[in-house]
Amino acid sequence: MNGLVGRWARSGSILAWLLAALSQRPIVAQQPSGAPSPQPLAVRVSVSSDTILIPPHETLPILVRLSRPARVVATLALADEPSTVVWRSDTAASGSLSWDLRGPGGVPVGSGRYAIRVTARDSAGGTATAGLAIVLTALPPDTLSPPPLPEMLPETVLAGHTEPWAIPIAVAPLVIPQYLGRSSLNSGHPADRTRLLVSVTVGVAGFVAFVTGRHLERHAENARLNASAQADYNLRLAEVEAANATARANAPLRVQLVEGVP
Amino acid sequence: MAAALLIPTAAGAQSFEVAAGGFVVQRRIEYRGAFYQQSGLCSSVAGTVRAGRLRAAWRLYAGTLAGASGAPNADARLRAEATALEVVASPALSLGVQREVRRFESDAGVTVWEMMGGAVRLEPQFGIRGLRGLVDLSVLGAGGQRGGADFGSAVQTAVGASFNPGDGRFRVRLAFRFERYDQPESATGPQRLEQFSGLAVEAALRLGRR
Numbered sequence: 249m250n251g252l253v254g255r256w257a258r259s260g261s262i263l264a265w266l267l268a269a270l271s272q273r274p275i276v277a278q279q280p281s282g283a284p285s286p287q288p289l290a291v292r293v294s295v296s297s298d299t300i301l302i303p304p305h306e307t308l309p310i311l312v313r314l315s316r317p318a319r320v321v322a323t324l325a326l327a328d329e330p331s332t333v334v335w336r337s338d339t340a341a342s343g344s345l346s347w348d349l350r351g352p353g354g355v356p357v358g359s360g361r362y363a364i365r366v367t368a369r370d371s372a373g374g375t376a377t378a379g380l381a382i383v384l385t386a387l388p389p390d391t392l393s394p395p396p397l398p399e400m401l402p403e404t405v406l407a408g409h410t411e412p413w414a415i416p417i418a419v420a421p422l423v424i425p426q427y428l429g430r431s432s433l434n435s436g437h438p439a440d441r442t443r444l445l446v447s448v449t450v451g452v453a454g455f456v457a458f459v460t461g462r463h464l465e466r467h468a469e470n471a472r473l474n475a476s477a478q479a480d481y482n483l484r485l486a487e488v489e490a491a492n493a494t495a496r497a498n499a500p501l502r503v504q505l506v507e508g509v510p
Numbered sequence: 511m512a513a514a515l516l517i518p519t520a521a522g523a524q525s526f527e528v529a530a531g532g533f534v535v536q537r538r539i540e541y542r543g544a545f546y547q548q549s550g551l552c553s554s555v556a557g558t559v560r561a562g563r564l565r566a567a568w569r570l571y572a573g574t575l576a577g578a579s580g581a582p583n584a585d586a587r588l589r590a591e592a593t594a595l596e597v598v599a600s601p602a603l604s605l606g607v608q609r610e611v612r613r614f615e616s617d618a619g620v621t622v623w624e625m626m627g628g629a630v631r632l633e634p635q636f637g638i639r640g641l642r643g644l645v646d647l648s649v650l651g652a653g654g655q656r657g658g659a660d661f662g663s664a665v666q667t668a669v670g671a672s673f674n675p676g677d678g679r680f681r682v683r684l685a686f687r688f689e690r691y692d693q694p695e696s697a698t699g700p701q702r703l704e705q706f707s708g709l710a711v712e713a714a715l716r717l718g719r720r
Contacts, residue, residue, distance in 0.1 A: 413634040417643040420669040421686035425707060428665060429690055433538045433705045437545070440536050442709035446686035450643070450671045454636055461637025 289374040290315035293322075293366040295382060297505040303356060307346040308503055310364060318370035320345075327361035327381055334362065349384075349501055356497065359386045361506070381506040389499035391492040395484040398477035401470035409463040414454020421447045524718050529556040531712030533687060535588075537575050540703040548575035552588060554712065565596040565604065586616040594629060604631045608648050623691075625650035625664050633672070640674040644685055659696035665689065668710060681714040 292313040301308060312320055322345055324335040334351045351357045365379040421443035425434050531554045539546040552573030559566050572589040590613070596606030605628070612623040627650035633642045646668040654660035670685025689706040693699075 409637040411635055411637045413643045414636050414671075417645060417669050417671065420645070421688075424667060424669065424686070424688045425705075428667065428688060429705050429707075430540070430692070430703050432540050433545070433703060437538070437547070440686075440707045442534055443686045443707070445709060446670050446684060449684055450669075453638075453641060453671050453673075454643075457636035457638040457641055463637070 287315055289318055289368060289370050289376045291318070291320070291366055291368040291376040291378045293364060293378045293380060295364065295380065295505055296503065298503070300387065300500050300502050301349060302500045303349040303498055305498075307348045310345040310347060310366075312343065312345060312366055312368075314368055315376075316370060318368040318374075318376075320366060320368050322364065322366045324362055324364050327363045330363060330365075356499075357384060357501075359384055383504045383506055385502040385504070387500040387502055389492070389495040391495050392488045394488055395481060398474075398481045400474050400477065401467070403467055403471045403474060404464040405467050405470075406462045407465040409461040410458050411461070414450060414457060418447050418451035418454055421450075524562075525558075525560045525716050526718050527556075527558040527560075527681075527714050527716040529558070529681075529712050529714035530554065531556075531683070531710065533571055533573070533708055533710045535573070535575065535687075535706055535708040537586075538705045538707075540701075542700055547578040548586060549578065549708075550575040550588075552590075554710075556712070556714075560598070563598045565594075565598055565606070567594045567596065568592070569594075584616045584618060586614045589613045589615075596629070596631070602632060602634045602642075604633075605629070606631075608650065610650065622656040623654065623661075624656055625653035625661065627651045627653075627664070636671070640676075640678060642672050642674075644668060644670045644672055644683065646685070655693065658698045659693055661691050662694040663690060663692040670710070679716050681716065683710075683712040683714070685710045685712075 292311075294311045294313075295308060299308075310322060312322065314320070317340075319338070319340050322337040322339075323333050324347060326332045326334065334357055335347050337345050337347075339345065349357060361381060361383050363379060363381050366377065368376045425440065425443070533552040533554060535550060535552055537548040539548075550573050552571040554569060554571035556567065556569040558568075569592045570590070572587070575586045575588055577584055577586075590610060592608060592610040594606050594608040596604045598604045607626070608629045609626045610623075612625070614621045614623075627648060629646070629648040631647075632645040635642055646666075648666040650661070650664040650666065652660075653664065666687070666689045668685040668687045670683060672681055672683040674681045687706070687708055687710040689704075691704040693702040693704075695701040
């Protein structure tokens with residue numbers, strides 16, 4: 249897209265520059281008192297009336313025409329704050345100046361209204377000025393959408409959890425009196441029936457736990473796949489973010505000539 | 511199965527637990543060739559303080575045991591107080607020492623037992639959250655009847671299960687408790703064999719961090 253806009257901008261800017269040259273601002277000339285001059289110093293400035301430029305590869309051509317050789321100082325400042333100079337050029341020749349669409353320190357300028365003022369001063373001390381106003385509009389950069397989030401697999405799964413402890417513990421109350429007690433105190437006497445209650449209760453609880461018991465178990469394969477997918481996503485995201493950062497830094501600027509000012 | 515007992519427990523836990531319950535006890539005695547049996551219900555209260563891996567427990571249970579066949583198998587009032595200091599090796603295994611004083615009071619007089627020994631407690635998980643088994647074994651090798659002969663064998667055991675529903679602050683426990691005490695023949699008297707068994711139930715409330 250950038251190439252298409254660039255070609256359109258370049259062909260448009262040449263045509264617009266020619267039109268603007270015909271409708272340039274009136275000349276303002278001053279001569280030192282008492283110095284006869286057959287041809288007063290005059291300066292004309294023009295830019296393309298409407299163009300789109302893509303920094304940093306493209307610059308805004310500013311055409312300066314002088315009636316005779318003179319030193320030219322051109323400034324570009326905020327229209328509402330003339331003291332805030334964004335760009336300045338001081339050259340001994342007339343012709344085409346070029347603004348790189350950057351402010352002090354190479355920082356891209358934002359949208360706004362700017363004033364271009366050109367002052368010519370010849371060797372005899374004569375001066376002439378001309379100016380015009382432009383509006384800069386930052387166009388949205390051509391950015392990429394972030395990659396879709398990877399589909400993660402569950403890293404823990406519910407797995408059947410069986411513990412065999414219930415079996416010996418359920419059996420223990422039934423056998424403990426026999427093996428731990430004295431036979432003379434147990435043989436021939438009715439058994440303690442509470443042991444049966446405990447045995448059955450533990451047995452039922454153990455059976456329920458055996459059937460329904462679940463616990464979270466780490467799924468190593470899923471964890472490995474997730475880590476790989478996350479790393480791949482991070483890499484693609486970093487690439488997109490880098491491309492978008494470049495696109496935002498090089499967002500196209502629309503330059504429009506404002507009639508009637510300054 | 512054994513590995514489940516060795517899972518390290520979190521250090522720094524501090525908690526206090528109070529419990530109350532009952533012991534439906536059956537006491538059997540063989541003395542001078544005669545067999546005696548008593549039964550009754552003992553109520554119990556207990557408190558446990560845990561700090562890190564150390565756990566201190568106190569338990570008191572008391573009740574009346576009624577003789578099955580009258581005199582000389584008279585009713586006896588039982589009061590037992592036990593203290594224990596345990597090291598919690600894992601959530602399922604603790605080891606410690608235990609001391610117990612047991613007092614029997616009947617019309618014939620008062621008898622006091624003093625016992626001390628080691629204790630092991632296993633509380634393995636069954637597979638459902640909060641449901642654990644219980645295997646408690648104490649071998650009280652030192653001690654005997656005050657003023658009488660030492661025990662040749664003094665073993666206490668309890669097997670059952672406990673359940674902590676919800677956040678685990680409340681616990682119920684059901685166990686079969688069995689105790690055996692052998693008093694060999696000595697200069698102070700003939701051989702005396704005793705056995706306690708029965709159903710032990712307990713409800714407990716825990717305060718503080720696990």
